[in-house]
Amino acid sequence: MRLGDMVIEPMTQRQVMEFPYKHSTGPIVGRFLAALKEQRQIWGQRVSGGAVIVPPQGYSEWDGSAGTEWVPVEDQGVVVAVAKVWQPVERLHPFPEPFAYVLVRLEGADTALLHVVKTDFDHVRIGSRVRAEWLPDGERRGSIWDIREFRLLPAA
Amino acid sequence: MPQLRNVAIVAFAQLPVVARDEHRTATEMLYLAVRQALEQCQARRDDIDYQIAGSTDYMDGRPFGFVTALESLGSWPPRQDLHLEMDGTFCAYYAWLRMQAGDCETALVVAHGKVSEGDPRRVTNLQMDPYYHAPLGIDAIASSALQASMYMARTGVGDHELARVAARNRAHGARNPDNQVRAVATAEELQSTPFVVEPLRQGYLAPVGETATCLILAVEGKAERMCDRPVWIHGVDHRSELQTLGARDLSRSAGARLASERALALAGLDRADQVDLAELAATNPAEEMVLCDALGLDPFASRPVLNPSGGPLCADPVMSTGLIRLGEAFRQLAGRAGERTVSGAEMALVHGQQGHCLQTNIVWICGTRRRWS
Structure with missing residues (x-):
């Protein structure tokens, strides 16, 4: 039989790739993460015009001017956006059960921090007040996950 | 307004979008699209001065994956070539710029990507920064849902309006044989599908699919010889804004607004609703409404006709979705x-x-007549 006349079923070649990366955190992100670990404190950075950026980048994402002084902000604030993940995806999302992504404007900050609400997530809405739930001392390792989640505070 | 070089689209080819084409490699798909487009305008490969491709290596599963596209395009003798890790519509913009610079007269603009071979939601997660966003596992559907929540809170738009926008796209899309989803669905049906990431329901999300696309551009003088009805570029503008989600007002698209204002001005138009139809690369109905807000279009008006193709809700092949709008x-x-x-x-x-x-938007204005005399 000529090869061109042969009927072949669709085939695939399986390739599994793993590329571990080690990203430097630099002096700005590094300080922010170190403070989560060492101080249980969230810090922002002031930029031109006086706004406080949280999380900090070392510069203003709006006009590119350099970040100036470090400013401590509260670990509680107001939800400004909420996305409830009812169908979590394995190897992508952090939990197998439903949860919510939230953008939280912390008290003292002018931008919003992305994080999750897990406990009672179905009750969170825009305008809800939430507070960081920290990992205990000894378990924090300098990561955005040093905050376990944000939890709903009772309505004021 | 400046006097620019008249540039026209003279051919466009795509493969019908499917969830998975198990019979062809990504570059075999691209090869077919390129050959079809060249045939449409009776061009030989050597008639094309410049080529530019859009793809993303994370989807292809290999770094510098564009070199395979380069080969399937036929790149001997050596070609003037460029690759962008962006949708093909941005590639068309760079080809148009080269034509304005005067150093090429014809260009092949292609996009490819076999999303079914990898894990697209994980790829959209890896687009984010590795410190503050990506470790949380957020992907493009979840970030779109954050945007939808902010838009709905600001405007009072509700679930039913999203369903109506989705249903309009589905009704139009049933008439497009290149679509992956061709079934009509009513707003009520779509509104009864489950939430994937609330406020976005299954029925409001674009299907994951793949294709390959090829568009050919030519300058005045050549375009008329390559196509009996060339479609002329009247204006274009491209704007990017910052990525950090919490530093943006996601309920508005400042970039789309500015790009459309500049593109309309270049085209000599005052308002977006002066056109007859608009093709919007919105991957969910809330995003489409944010865009309409930015462009000054009414998502429920009968004219301009919005997404007569069915839009990305009926076919959303990553890297080609924007180029298909132009096509x-x-x-x-x-x-x-x-x-x-x-x-x-x-x-x-x-x-x-x-x-x-x-985050990044481009707006084109196209017409049946030449823009500049």
Whole structure:
């Protein structure tokens, strides 16, 4: 039989790739993460015009001017956006059960921090007040996950 | 306004979008699209001065994956070539710029990507920064849902309006044989599908699919010889804004607004609703409404006709979705849109985007007549 006349079923070649990366955190992100670990404190950075950026980048994402002084902000604030993940995806999302992504404007900050609400997530809405739930001392390792989640505070 | 070089779309080819083409490699798909486009305008490979491709290595599963595209295009003798890790619509913009610079007269613009071979939601997660966003596992559907929540809170738009926008796209899309989803669905049906990431329901999300696309551009003098009804570029503008989700007002698209204002001004138009149809690269109905807000379009008006192709809700092949919008404008204005033809259409607005929550936008204005005399 000529090869061109042969009927072949669709085939695939399986390739599994793993590329571990080690990203430097630099002096700005590094300080922010170190403070989560060492101080249980969230810090922002002031930029031109006086706004406080949280999380900090070392510069203003709006006009590119350099970040100036470090400013401590509260670990509680107001939800400004909420996305409830009812169908979590394995190897992508952090939990197998439903949860919510939230953008939280912390008290003292002018931008919003992305994080999750897990406990009672179905009750969170825009305008809800939430507070960081920290990992205990000894378990924090300098990561955005040093905050376990944000939890709903009772309505004021 | 400046006097620019008249540039026209003279051909567009795509493979019908499917969830998975198990019979072809990504570059075999691209090869077919390129050959079809060249045939449409009776061009030989050597007639094309410049080539540019859009793809992303994370989807292809190999670094510098564009070199395979380079080969399937036929790159001997050596070609002037460029690759962008962006949707093909942005590639068309760079080809148009080269033509304005005067160093090429014809260009092959292609996009490819076999999303079914990898894990697209994980790829959209890896688009984010590795410190503050990506470790949380957020992907483009979740960030779109954050945007939808902010838009709905600001405007009071509700679930039912999203369903109506989705249903309109589905009704139009049933007439487009290149679509992955061709079943009509009513707003009530779509509104009863489950939430994937609330406020976005299954029925409001674009299907994951793949294709390959090829668009050919040519300058005045050549375009008329390559196509009986070339579609002319009247204006274009491209704007990017910052990525950090919490530093943006996601309920608005400042970039789409500015790009459309500049593109309309270049085209000599005052308002977006002066066109006959618009093709918007919105991957969910909330995003489409954010865009309409930015462009000054009414998502429920009968004219301009929005997404006569069905839009990305009926076919969203990553890297080609924006180029297909431009190709659709060509097919509409060149009389090749078959059953989905918008009667009497002479002008079209075309939108393309990249990134989370409309981070980067491009707006084109196209017409049946030359822009500059």
